[in-house]
Amino acid sequence: SFEPKSILITGGSGFIGSNFIRFLLEKTGYDGIIVNYDLLTYAGNPENLKDIDSKYGNEQYFFIKGDICDREKLDEIFGKYNIDTVIHFAAESHVDRSILGPEEFIRTNITGTFTLLNTAKKHWLDNPQSPITHNPKPKTQNPKPVHRFHHISTDEVYGTLGDTGYFYETTPYDPRSPYSASKASSDHLARAYYHTYGLPVTISNCTNNYGPFQFPEKLIPLMILNMMEGKPLPIYGNGKNIRDWLFVVDHCDATWEIIKKGRLGNTYNIGGENEWTNIDLVTKLCEIMDKEYPCKYNSHVKGNSYKELISFVKDRPGHDHRYAINCDKLKNELGWRQSVSFEEGLKKTVKWYLLNTKWIDNIKSGGYKKWVEQNYNKR
Ligand code: NAD
Numbered sequence: 001s002f003e004p005k006s007i008l009i010t011g012g013s014g015f016i017g018s019n020f021i022r023f024l025l026e027k028t029g030y031d032g033i034i035v036n037y038d039l040l041t042y043a044g045n046p047e048n049l050k051d052i053d054s055k056y057g058n059e060q061y062f063f064i065k066g067d068i069c070d071r072e073k074l075d076e077i078f079g080k081y082n083i084d085t086v087i088h089f090a091a092e093s094h095v096d097r098s099i100l101g102p103e104e105f106i107r108t109n110i111t112g113t114f115t116l117l118n119t120a121k122k123h124w125l126d127n128p129q130s131p132i133t134h135n136p137k138p139k140t141q142n143p144k145p146v147h148r149f150h151h152i153s154t155d156e157v158y159g160t161l162g163d164t165g166y167f168y169e170t171t172p173y174d175p176r177s178p179y180s181a182s183k184a185s186s187d188h189l190a191r192a193y194y195h196t197y198g199l200p201v202t203i204s205n206c207t208n209n210y211g212p213f214q215f216p217e218k219l220i221p222l223m224i225l226n227m228m229e230g231k232p233l234p235i236y237g238n239g240k241n242i243r244d245w246l247f248v249v250d251h252c253d254a255t256w257e258i259i260k261k262g263r264l265g266n267t268y269n270i271g272g273e274n275e276w277t278n279i280d281l282v283t284k285l286c287e288i289m290d291k292e293y294p295c296k297y298n299s300h301v302k303g304n305s306y307k308e309l310i311s312f313v314k315d316r317p318g319h320d321h322r323y324a325i326n327c328d329k330l331k332n333e334l335g336w337r338q339s340v341s342f343e344e345g346l347k348k349t350v351k352w353y354l355l356n357t358k359w360i361d362n363i364k365s366g367g368y369k370k371w372v373e374q375n376y377n378k379r
């Protein structure tokens with residue numbers, strides 16, 4: 001299997017990226033280096049990795065603030081750290097924001113991915129000393145790959161499902177929001193770099209993630225925070241839209257399996273096999289909160305159950321009805337299995353937000369942004 005030694009992780013200060021870095025350093029025995037390259041937009045929060053930075057910083061873990069559209073900076077990093085693996089998480093990731101302002105999604109998700117692919121190609125393939133000789137197209141799989149570009153994507157590129165059926169790796173793309181259209185474009189570019197230039201690319205398309213450190217614009221943390229503050233729980237439309245949910249650490253584990261053992265040029269779907277309508281999910285979250293933090297102890301709440309806060313609001317434009325992934329390829333080929341049940345994962349997540357009020361306060365007050373200005377912008 002492939003053994004990375006010097007990994008560039010883009011978007012490592014966001015939700016999934018920071019969980020992945022923690023997973024890699026603490027759970028896998030990985031002993032190479034990690035360069036976390038992140039622009040620290042509203043979604044990138046250095047506090048997500050404060051403990052990791054103090055434990056591994058400047059030995060195994062290096063943080064660099066920067067934009068994936070900045071080709072000079074990427075060029076310098078590939079050279080300086082002798083990068084052999086890219087794990088590309090950086091993206092604008094929130095559908096509602098993409099509806100209000102698509103431009104940043106086009107820039108980061110499309111131009112940024114292109115810039116990163118091109119930099120990897122320049123360093124790994126265009127260099128005359130490159131060990132890869134099968135440019136432009138590999139005739140056979142490289143028996144011992146020395147580089148890897150893993151692109152992280154989403155099930156939303158496949159479009160929307162009715163009440164039956166699943167997304168397979170072979171399902172034609174049919175994105176419907178500016179976010180999913182920009183992710184679909186980035187997937188196409190990654191695949192094109194494999195077929196055209198022989199760049200050693202793998203791609204994964206995952207369902208909805210949840211867990212600690214998720215920015216409270218996404219459904220689950222938004223609902224937990226609103227319950228803590230006694231605010232209405234806004235359900236879009238009739239609440240019957242369906243999502244498939246996976247605990248973030250299981251996504252990290254699947255990603256690492258694909259990087260080590262996945263076949264070049266292949267796409268792997270990652271799913272939770274765990275479909276919920278939004279209204280059933282929010283009701284379940286209310287029940288967990290009712291146990292973990294009963295309303296009678298929460299001075300912001302008047303009623304007896306958080307369910308009383310549920311409120312139906314105007315639907316999201318172009319709201320995809322259902323996502324559901326078939327992940328048999330990942331299970332059969334690589335032997336991956338998820339390890340955290342939904343019950344357990346939701347409880348862990350609720351408890352994490354209840355305990356980490358300082359993290360929440362810092363997001364709300366913009367406190368971490370000030371910290372970023374003081375600590376990173378001057379570098
Ligand atoms: P996130 O919004 O929490 O984090 C994104 C990170 O990328 C942030 O740290 C941000 O600062 C950084 N970033 C944004 N623009 C950048 C730029 N131009 N240059 C460098 N860094 C930049 O997102 P997330 O939920 O952690 O998602 C990570 C990846 O996983 C994304 O590619 C997303 O499409 C994909 N994905 C997410 C989910 C999900 O449920 N959250 C599901 C499937 C796939």
Ligand code: TDX
Nearest residue numbers: 093094095154207208217218219234235236241243278
């Ligand atoms: O307030 C809300 N009320 C509500 O009903 C919010 C924020 C969401 N919703 C609904 C919309 C969706 O049907 O809940 C569902 C989940 O919404 P989001 O958390 O915004 O996720 P989604 O749109 O499904 O996209 C997510 O999964 C795929 C991630 O944000 C993407 O980055 C990922 O690619």
